[in-house]
Amino acid sequence: MPTPAPKPKLMWPVDCPPDVEQLGSATRTFLHMKAAYYPERLSMQRRMNMLSLLCALSVLYPCSHCAQQLQEDARGERV
Numbered sequence: 001m002p003t004p005a006p007k008p009k010l011m012w013p014v015d016c017p018p019d020v021e022q023l024g025s026a027t028r029t030f031l032h033m034k035a036a037y038y039p040e041r042l043s044m045q046r047r048m049n050m051l052s053l054l055c056a057l058s059v060l061y062p063c064s065h066c067a068q069q070l071q072e073d074a075r076g077e078r079v
Contacts, residue, residue, distance in 0.1 A: 020063055027061075 058070035
């Protein structure tokens with residue numbers, strides 16, 4: 001009995017944006033990396049830069065559900 005041919009692997013176009021899972025995973029990795037290396041003491045400018053990043057991310061994130069979750073998670077957190 002002949003063995004079935006392997007199914008072709010689906011290939012996305014090179015210019016295709018990441019899907020929700022890929023984007024979420026990459027964003028979580030980035031944010032966890034930033035948190036892991038966040039210094040105990042930092043300048044006011046660096047603190048403001050981080051706050052700006054988090055605020056912008058929660059507004060500009062392409063997934064509206066995720067953006068809202070980021071906003072809710074950020075409320076009351078100390079930066």
